[in-house]
């Protein structure tokens with residue numbers, strides 16, 4: 001739940017960006033999305049993709065996530081959900097557990113802030129990096 005967002009027009013460019021973003025579960029960065037979108041819109045620039053992503057995130061059409069202080073990533077899933085980031089390769093995945101609303105209630109009891117949201121980021125080691133580590137250790 002965020003503050004009321006300005007409505008923006010769904011231009012062809014935005015529509016294609018949204019379609020490409022919705023195809024993947026990888027939470028791509030702006031430049032990763034640019035590579036995907038460019039296959040369909042060869043003339044589009046990285047700056048245009050970036051600006052559109054920011055606008056779409058501001059309007060609530062997509063989610064902008066900033067995990068572990070790394071590059072901004074984007075997500076077509078706008079419902080509240082949690083993320084896990086691999087501390088080795090930086091891969092970001094969804095964690096499919098119910099959103100903990102009691103956490104907001106508990107926090108609200110301790111602060112005069114009006115709480116409008118919360119983010120939980122898990123950190124771990126993805127399966128590919130675990131396998132790589134096991135191989136390295138076995139050598």
Ligand SMILES: [Zn+2]
Pocket residue numbers: 086087088089090091125126127128129130
């Ligand atoms: Zn990894």
Ligand SMILES: [Zn+2]
Pocket residue numbers: 027075077081082083093094
């Ligand atoms: Zn996500």
